[in-house]
Amino acid sequence: MKAEIIGVGTELLLGQIANTNAQYLSGELAEIGVNVYFHTVVGDNPSRLADAIKQAEKRADLLIFTGGLGPTKDDLTKEIIAGHLQREMETDNDAWEKIQDYFKRTGRYMTANNEKQARVIIGAKVLPNEHGMAPGMFIKEGPCFYMLLPGPPHEMKPMFRTYGRQAIIDQLETVDCIESRVLRFFNIGEAEIAERLSDIIDAQTNPTVAPLAGDGEVTIRLTARSDSKDKAVAMLNDIEKQIQEKAGEHFYGYNDTSLMAELLKVLENRELTIAAAESLTGGLFQSEMTSVVGVSTMLLGGIVCYSNEAKVKLCDVKPETLEKYGAVSEQCAIELAENVRMSLNADIGISFTGAAGPDSLEGHPAGTVWIGMSFKDRESKAILAKMAGTRNGNRRRSVKMGCYYLLKELKELDKK
Amino acid sequence: MKAEIIGVGTELLLGQIANTNAQYLSGELAEIGVNVYFHTVVGDNPSRLADAIKQAEKRADLLIFTGGLGPTKDDLTKEIIAGHLQREMETDNDAWEKIQDYFKRTGRYMTANNEKQARVIIGAKVLPNEHGMAPGMFIKEGPCFYMLLPGPPHEMKPMFRTYGRQAIIDQLETVDCIESRVLRFFNIGEAEIAERLSDIIDAQTNPTVAPLAGDGEVTIRLTARSDSKDKAVAMLNDIEKQIQEKAGEHFYGYNDTSLMAELLKVLENRELTIAAAESLTGGLFQSEMTSVVGVSTMLLGGIVCYSNEAKVKLCDVKPETLEKYGAVSEQCAIELAENVRMSLNADIGISFTGAAGPDSLEGHPAGTVWIGMSFKDRESKAILAKMAGTRNGNRRRSVKMGCYYLLKELKELDKK
Numbered sequence: 001m002k003a004e005i006i007g008v009g010t011e012l013l014l015g016q017i018a019n020t021n022a023q024y025l026s027g028e029l030a031e032i033g034v035n036v037y038f039h040t041v042v043g044d045n046p047s048r049l050a051d052a053i054k055q056a057e058k059r060a061d062l063l064i065f066t067g068g069l070g071p072t073k074d075d076l077t078k079e080i081i082a083g084h085l086q087r088e089m090e091t092d093n094d095a096w097e098k099i100q101d102y103f104k105r106t107g108r109y110m111t112a113n114n115e116k117q118a119r120v121i122i123g124a125k126v127l128p129n130e131h132g133m134a135p136g137m138f139i140k141e142g143p144c145f146y147m148l149l150p151g152p153p154h155e156m157k158p159m160f161r162t163y164g165r166q167a168i169i170d171q172l173e174t175v176d177c178i179e180s181r182v183l184r185f186f187n188i189g190e191a192e193i194a195e196r197l198s199d200i201i202d203a204q205t206n207p208t209v210a211p212l213a214g215d216g217e218v219t220i221r222l223t224a225r226s227d228s229k230d231k232a233v234a235m236l237n238d239i240e241k242q243i244q245e246k247a248g249e250h251f252y253g254y255n256d257t258s259l260m261a262e263l264l265k266v267l268e269n270r271e272l273t274i275a276a277a278e279s280l281t282g283g284l285f286q287s288e289m290t291s292v293v294g295v296s297t298m299l300l301g302g303i304v305c306y307s308n309e310a311k312v313k314l315c316d317v318k319p320e321t322l323e324k325y326g327a328v329s330e331q332c333a334i335e336l337a338e339n340v341r342m343s344l345n346a347d348i349g350i351s352f353t354g355a356a357g358p359d360s361l362e363g364h365p366a367g368t369v370w371i372g373m374s375f376k377d378r379e380s381k382a383i384l385a386k387m388a389g390t391r392n393g394n395r396r397r398s399v400k401m402g403c404y405y406l407l408k409e410l411k412e413l414d415k416k
Numbered sequence: 417m418k419a420e421i422i423g424v425g426t427e428l429l430l431g432q433i434a435n436t437n438a439q440y441l442s443g444e445l446a447e448i449g450v451n452v453y454f455h456t457v458v459g460d461n462p463s464r465l466a467d468a469i470k471q472a473e474k475r476a477d478l479l480i481f482t483g484g485l486g487p488t489k490d491d492l493t494k495e496i497i498a499g500h501l502q503r504e505m506e507t508d509n510d511a512w513e514k515i516q517d518y519f520k521r522t523g524r525y526m527t528a529n530n531e532k533q534a535r536v537i538i539g540a541k542v543l544p545n546e547h548g549m550a551p552g553m554f555i556k557e558g559p560c561f562y563m564l565l566p567g568p569p570h571e572m573k574p575m576f577r578t579y580g581r582q583a584i585i586d587q588l589e590t591v592d593c594i595e596s597r598v599l600r601f602f603n604i605g606e607a608e609i610a611e612r613l614s615d616i617i618d619a620q621t622n623p624t625v626a627p628l629a630g631d632g633e634v635t636i637r638l639t640a641r642s643d644s645k646d647k648a649v650a651m652l653n654d655i656e657k658q659i660q661e662k663a664g665e666h667f668y669g670y671n672d673t674s675l676m677a678e679l680l681k682v683l684e685n686r687e688l689t690i691a692a693a694e695s696l697t698g699g700l701f702q703s704e705m706t707s708v709v710g711v712s713t714m715l716l717g718g719i720v721c722y723s724n725e726a727k728v729k730l731c732d733v734k735p736e737t738l739e740k741y742g743a744v745s746e747q748c749a750i751e752l753a754e755n756v757r758m759s760l761n762a763d764i765g766i767s768f769t770g771a772a773g774p775d776s777l778e779g780h781p782a783g784t785v786w787i788g789m790s791f792k793d794r795e796s797k798a799i800l801a802k803m804a805g806t807r808n809g810n811r812r813r814s815v816k817m818g819c820y821y822l823l824k825e826l827k828e829l830d831k832k
Contacts, residue, residue, distance in 0.1 A: 011628045013452045014637065015443025016598075018436045022457070027431025036429045037464060039457035041438070048453055055471065071607045072627060073617065111611035152629065154809070182432075191487045195527035201489070211488065212427045213568065221432065276720070282706025283699025286720045290698025291808050293774060301726030303719050304692070304702040310717030313760060314730075344729055358709060392707050393570070 001034045001172060004060035006052055008068040008077045009151060010043040021066040021149075021156055028160060030223075032169055033178040034062065044074040053084055061144050062168065067151030069134035071113040078137065078148055082121045085141050092120045094128065095135040102133065124148075127163040131155045138167045145171060176225040179232035181254060183243060185218045186404055188250040193218050196246045200239065207239050216397050218250075252407070259403035260288050266410050267298045267348075275346040276302035277315050277336035279327065279353040280369065285399045300344040305336070311353075315339045326362040328354050333372030333382040341374045349374035350406060352398050357391045366391070369398045373406060381409075417450045417588060420476035422468055424484040424493045425567060426459040437482040437565075437572055444576060446639075448585055449594040450478065460490040469500055477560050478584065483567030485550035487529040494553065494564055498537045501557050508536045510544070511551040518549065540564075543579040547571045554583045561587060592641045595648035597670060599659060601634045602820055604666040609634050612662045616655065623655050632805075632813050634666075668823070675819035676704050682826050683714045683764075691762040692718035693731050693752035695743065695769040696785065701815045716760040721752065727769075731755045742778040744770050749788030749798040757790045765790035766822060768814050773807045782807070785814045789822060797825075 005022045012019055022039045029036050038059065042052040056063050068077030082089055096118035103110035117134040120126055127136030127147075132155035137148040147164055149156045185193060190213035194201060197220075201209050207224035220243065224235040244251060253262045267274060276286050276299075283304045289295055303314040308327055311317040316339045317332060325331040333351050341349025350373055357366025367387040374380040385401045387394045421438045428435055438455040445452050453475065458468040472479050484493030498505055512534035519526035533550040536542055543552030543563075548571035553564040563580055565572045601609060606629035610617060613636075617625050623640035636659065640651040660667060669678045683690060692702050692715075699720045705711055719730040724743055727733040732755045733748060741747040749767050757765025766789055773782025783803040790796040801817045803810045 007455075010626060011637075012439070012455065013442055014446050014626075015439045015441070016628055016635070016637065017630060018434050018439040019455070020434045023428070023431045023434040025431070026429055030430050037459065037461075038468070039423075039428065039435070039455070041455035043453065045453075052454070070629075072610045074626070109608060111607045113611060113614075114607055154805070191527050191530055192525060194488045195529065198529075210426060210430070210490070212432055214433060219432065221427075221430065275726075278699070280706070281703070282715075283694070283702035283718075283720060284706075286699035286722070287697070287703050287811075290696070290700075290720075290722055290772075291811065293807060296723060299698075299722050301720045301722045301730060303730065304699060304706075304717045306702070306706055306715050306717045307712060310691075310760060314717060314719065344726060356706075389570070391709060395703075395707070 001062055001168075002060045003029055003034050003036045003062040003064060004038045004040060004056040005036060006056060006063060006065045007039070007041040008044065008049060008065055009041075010045075010074070012041045012067075013043045020153055021151070024153065024157055025064055025066070025160065028165060029168075030180065031178075032165065032172070033176060034168065034172070044068060044076060046076060046080055049077070049080045050084060053081070057144055062147070063144060064147045064149065066149045066156055069117065069136070069148065069150045071111070071117050071133075073113075078119070078121055081139075081146060081148065085121070085139065085146070088122050089119045090122050091115075091118050092126050092135055095120070095126070095133070098129075099133045125167060127159050127167070129155055129159055130162070131158055136164065138164070140171075177227065177229050177232050178223065178225050179229065179236055180221060180223045181236050181240065182256070183220045183222070183240065183251060184253050184257065185220070185247060185250040186216070186252050186259065186400065188218060188247065189213070190218050193220070193247050193250075197243060200242055200246075207235050209239065209243075216400060252404070259400050259407065261292065263403045263407050264289065264292055264295065264298060266407060270410070271297075272347040273298055273300050273344075274348045274350065275300050275340045275344040277340035277349070277351040278302065278304050279306060279311065279336070279351075280356040281352040281395050281398050282306050284395055285350070285352060285402060288399060300346050302340050302344070311336065315343070326364075328362050328364045328368055328370060330370055330372075330382040330384070333370035334374070334380045335372075337372030337374035337382075338380055341376075347376050348406070350402055352402060354385075354398065356394050357389075367394050369394065369401070371398065371402050371405060373409060417478055417584075418476045419445055419450050419452045419478040419480060420454045420456060420472040421452060422472060422479060422481045423455070423457040424460065424465060424481055425457075426461075426490070428457045428483075429459045436569055437567070440569065440573055441480055441482070441576065444581060445584075446594075446596065448581065448588070449592060450584065450588070460484065460492060462492060462496055465493070465496045466500060469497070473560055478563070479560060480563045480565065482565045482572055485533065485552070485564065485566045487527070487533050487549075489529075491532075494535070494537055497555075497562060497564065501537070501555065501562070504538050505535045506538050507531075507534050508542050508551055511536070511542070511549070514545075515549045541583060543575050543583070545571055545575055546578070547574055552580065554580070556587075593643065593645045593648050594639065594641050595645065595652055596637060596639045597652050597656065598672070599636045599638070599656065599667060600669045600673065601636070601663060601666040602632070602668050602675060602816065604634060604663065605629070606634050609636070609663050609666075613659060616658055616662075623651050625655065625659075632816060668820070675816050675823065677708065679819045679823050680705065680708055680711065680714060682823060686826070688763040689714055689716050689760075690764045690766065691716050691756045691760040693756035693765070693767040694718065694720050695722055695727065695752070695767075696772040697768040697811050697814050698722050700811055701766070701768065701818060704815060716762050718756050718760070727752065731759070744778050744780045744784055744786060746786055746788075746798040746800070749786035750790070750796045751788075753788030753790035753798075754796055757792075763792050764822070766818055768818060770801075770814065772810050783810050785810065785817070787814065787818050787821060789825060
């Protein structure tokens, strides 16, 4: 089965939002072995949308539409598709009841245009919307399948995961079993990893080996096809072994993990607590940690000391340290890490202090960052990282560097 | 001029990344009056890329390609376009020197495949890459223009802004002057604002009026065309006045501002300093504030008190308060805001404490959040916000709510 994902909405063509729906659906379809050869984005324009449908029918047998099911008059995806397929529309009772009920529960004001959202194409399998009002649809007509999904990602994703995905799987004549695995690397460039792996990349057919750089990391996606899951997994294991031999020292995890998630795993396994003192990162390290459910046994908290005043008042950094060495210094990083650790009696203290940019700070160029680490049972240390990104790129990279070096430190502890 | 943006890269079709390049370019093109009617994404596949080029030539006269200029063998955009246009390639000396120089400066290891990046199509205007290695290109051939840009956004955006945009403007026969303005609203739903503005939206032709919901906000984009800038601006002023009359109490700012940016403006104008104590937001409020350049005169810092221990140890919350009222309480929010303000001698203290989710906390359902505010010269207060999003949706919305209510509070101060 070949799919094309058609995003409908002038807001996409005006650049107001990115087409993250196509990204999500592509990942989901890859997992169930449906090839996606094209994404298309078209505006809220009847004739251009109709043209896009005809074009897609020539090169795909599954057309997935996102957007244009909303309450306003420029939402016209289902109307155009109904016309194209020469079908009528009707009100879906379940959806209509749900809409009325929502307004009753929240006490919000229901407007007349909300009823339009409950209209569906006759003969469509209706996909319930558990996070919004407009239901989705799945239609078979001639050689093609048509799936209509809402535009807001927080409605579209659960609808696809719960109902859409299975509707597609039911139509697949499963031939191959497809297994994918993403390997994640840090502190190595894309060209260097591609050269180290050039023999493997040149020889690839099945499994495929696809490197990709982004956000200061390199990932390599491996995809194997076979007639059984076991065989596909064995193929992945074999090629991964070859890759790990050539670049394993930069590898840190699989699939959609992150350096932060890997750090949290290690902290959880060893029952370690952490506290942080953040200057240039301004709370980003702790905020990213807090975004994970169940972090409360590990992250005690910490301080944000964006100003030097806060470094002294909240974290007892000695004024002499700031005078003599400055805030962008090994000494300041170590005092911050030690003091924040002790103030919360944590096992680990981490600190970030440096010049985020765009300007230099205390004579240090933007991107000069000291990361301090303090431990209960061993000497403190600080690491100097130099980066050349934007202000927020440097802040994000600092957080990743902190996770990376702390992970290294904890793993070295293991070896001893 | 009509443009089509063609993203090239199998990583897009596998869902490894979102096509944020198309979003950025669409916004830039809208500003200079170039209509974008389609986005296309195609993989690293010679024949499908060639098909996409032929298709785009039928419906656009400016084809902008992103991606596929990199060092690896699956990067083939310029090779396919050269073939399609029947042109040869040559090494661009400036680009080649820059690549060699980069490796000399950073001491990194240069691989053989880096030379491929300096190859350009003969006759193309070369667009220098100031943040990476592969140069871009701009080509006129027959009735069409072709622009080739690199895939990594941090290379593509500055290249387009510095060189690509002007190359397009030079080709425009300017007829109309186009002015756009985005109005931003908070705490009102899309359907409600659409109903309030239904007369205006129904009657729109020029200026156009396009509402869009996302991330808990509604924006309305106004676009006017006229033969002079002054006339277009007057048309925007006129329609904005009508909209403000109907929904102005929810309006908070223009274009790409944010609630945080608006708050910072007010703090800066009044020379006020702020400190924060964050439980469920875990540093997100301060991190978002720190992402803005020049915030150091306003944000002194604060604490992250994700654990109750940290609330007591770092922010002097009375253990009795936690015992009697719990962490998710008005009393705790007010103590946090007052104590963090006083510990740094700031003008304003703000605090966030509540249940981020997915689980309830102390019997309060996920999404129950208290926001505390403390001021030097008036009584403290706390506001209860109820939300129904995911854990991180609730954390982000809490930060927005904090900005929104603090802005309201500071503006009310004005009136007195």
